[in-house]
Amino acid sequence: MNWLLILGPPIGVLVVVLIVAATGGTRRVRLDAALARRRAVEDIPGFVADDCLIGDDGASALISDRSSPTIAVAYAMGARVAARKISRRDLRSWRAETGCLVLEVDDFAHAEFRIALADGLAEPWRLRLSTLGPAGGSP
Amino acid sequence: MTLPDPVRLAIPIFVLLIVAETLWAWRRGRDAYETRDTAASLVMGLGNFGLGFAYGGIIVAASAWASQFRLFDIGFAWWAFVAVFLLEDLIYYWFHRLSHEHRFWWAAHVNHHTSQHYNLSTALRQTWTGNLAFTWTLWLVLVLVGFPPALVAFQKGISLVYQFWIHTEAIRRLPPWIEAIFNTPSHHRVHHATNPRYLDRNYAGILIVWDKLFGTFVPEDDREPCRYGVVKNIGTFNPLRIAFHEWADIAKDVARAKSWREGLMLVFGPPGWRADGSGLTSARIRAFARENDDRRNAAS
Numbered sequence: 001m002n003w004l005l006i007l008g009p010p011i012g013v014l015v016v017v018l019i020v021a022a023t024g025g026t027r028r029v030r031l032d033a034a035l036a037r038r039r040a041v042e043d044i045p046g047f048v049a050d051d052c053l054i055g056d057d058g059a060s061a062l063i064s065d066r067s068s069p070t071i072a073v074a075y076a077m078g079a080r081v082a083a084r085k086i087s088r089r090d091l092r093s094w095r096a097e098t099g100c101l102v103l104e105v106d107d108f109a110h111a112e113f114r115i116a117l118a119d120g121l122a123e124p125w126r127l128r129l130s131t132l133g134p135a136g137g138s139p
Numbered sequence: 140m141t142l143p144d145p146v147r148l149a150i151p152i153f154v155l156l157i158v159a160e161t162l163w164a165w166r167r168g169r170d171a172y173e174t175r176d177t178a179a180s181l182v183m184g185l186g187n188f189g190l191g192f193a194y195g196g197i198i199v200a201a202s203a204w205a206s207q208f209r210l211f212d213i214g215f216a217w218w219a220f221v222a223v224f225l226l227e228d229l230i231y232y233w234f235h236r237l238s239h240e241h242r243f244w245w246a247a248h249v250n251h252h253t254s255q256h257y258n259l260s261t262a263l264r265q266t267w268t269g270n271l272a273f274t275w276t277l278w279l280v281l282v283l284v285g286f287p288p289a290l291v292a293f294q295k296g297i298s299l300v301y302q303f304w305i306h307t308e309a310i311r312r313l314p315p316w317i318e319a320i321f322n323t324p325s326h327h328r329v330h331h332a333t334n335p336r337y338l339d340r341n342y343a344g345i346l347i348v349w350d351k352l353f354g355t356f357v358p359e360d361d362r363e364p365c366r367y368g369v370v371k372n373i374g375t376f377n378p379l380r381i382a383f384h385e386w387a388d389i390a391k392d393v394a395r396a397k398s399w400r401e402g403l404m405l406v407f408g409p410p411g412w413r414a415d416g417s418g419l420t421s422a423r424i425r426a427f428a429r430e431n432d433d434r435r436n437a438a439s
Contacts, residue, residue, distance in 0.1 A: 010185070013185065016177065016181060017174055017178045019158055019161055023161055023162065023164070024165055024170070024172075025172045025173050025177065043371075045423070045424045046427050075374060077376075078174070078175060079170040080173070080255040080256070080368075082368065082372035084371055084372065084374070108380065108384045108391070109375045109380045109384035110373060110374035110375055
């Protein structure tokens with residue numbers, strides 16, 4: 001059995017990942033309203049960004065669409081930001097837990113979004129979410 | 140004639156170049172690399188290599204079988220290397236275009252585009268399901284023409300090794316004559332971008348001339364920086380989810396289809412297709428962008 005062939009590749013991966021981590025690869029972006037809005041408009045064709053609610057940890061945000069009843073979630077992916085549309089078709093349910101809002105979506109890759117909101121969820125957002133999908137809990 | 144496996148020989152160089160690019164990005168203060176993103180890409184690359192071994196026997200057997208029906212005995216003459224270089228690259232272009240324009244093959248290829256970073260590790264974010272999507276059968280055409288299977292495999296390896304170094308932002312532009320003929324980092328950045336004007340463009344492997352010939356070439360515009368990833372970014376660094384998410388989505392969509400035709404379109408139609416016309420296909424995204432541009436122009 002050639003141990004070099006078996007152990008070499010995973011050790012190689014580990015070494016590269018450690019070098020990336022040591023050279024700033026663990027940076028995290030912190031969202032602000034301008035960034036979240038811009039990213040939603042860039043990522044979602046036809047989206048017209050309106051109100052924006054930034055999570056307390058700056059890792060995710062909700063953005064409403066001025067042109068339709070949909071909303072967008074913008075979220076940090078390490079040093080990058082991604083946004084996706086949450087329409088009536090996508091949203092399975094939502095609930096406000098202590099300290100965060102949880103959106104469950106119909107998506108194999110990313111089925112749940114948790115948005116840190118220590119102060120609860122403001123009424124306009126509660127209404128918007130209610131029109132998109134069933135609320136599965138209350139704060 | 141025994142030919143080496145270019146990919147196996149190049150792996151140590153791949154690793155060294157990734158480390159070199161990481162250090163280059165660090166010195167320049169660029170966030171080109173992200174730990175989890177790099178780990179995901181490298182694990183995908185390892186998985187692809189391992190699965191290639193597992194599946195290789197079937198491809199070798201199919202090539203040997205097809206070789207019985209070859210039209211010519213081309214052998215390993217010098218001009219055979221030139222001819223296979225050109226023809227393999229032409230097949231690669233159509234394989235790659237097919238992989239973007241039809242969801243069944245997109246499901247096998249999408250993982251390569253899921254990183255929002257564009258660096259040398261992205262090149263290794265390779266498919267785990269490509270062989271199961273039977274795209275390798277396209278290369279049997281070369282065997283049927285009469286190229287030795289070993290020569291075809293060698294050229295496929297050369298193409299893969301070539302395409303490694305173009306996954307970088309470290310090189311902006313190469314001399315114009317190179318940019319005119321070859322696929323370069325600039326051309327391939329466009330291919331990985333989701334900006335509407337860049338979407339589904341520059342499918343080339345080694346020679347960019349195929350895109351110019353078939354009308355899919357778009358040059359990189361410095362006024363419009365590339366945004367990398369996929370139209371609907373997947374939001375995960377989990378290699379299993381990266382490898383299988385589109386297959387899972389296809390299965391879910393087909394289960395909800397209201398007719399056979401809709402089911403077939405959801406599998407083989409363009410990615411993003413929806414029966415009610417609401418889906419975000421590349422064509423529709425481009426139309427949205429055109430409308431926005433028109434509106435902006437009218438307002439100004």
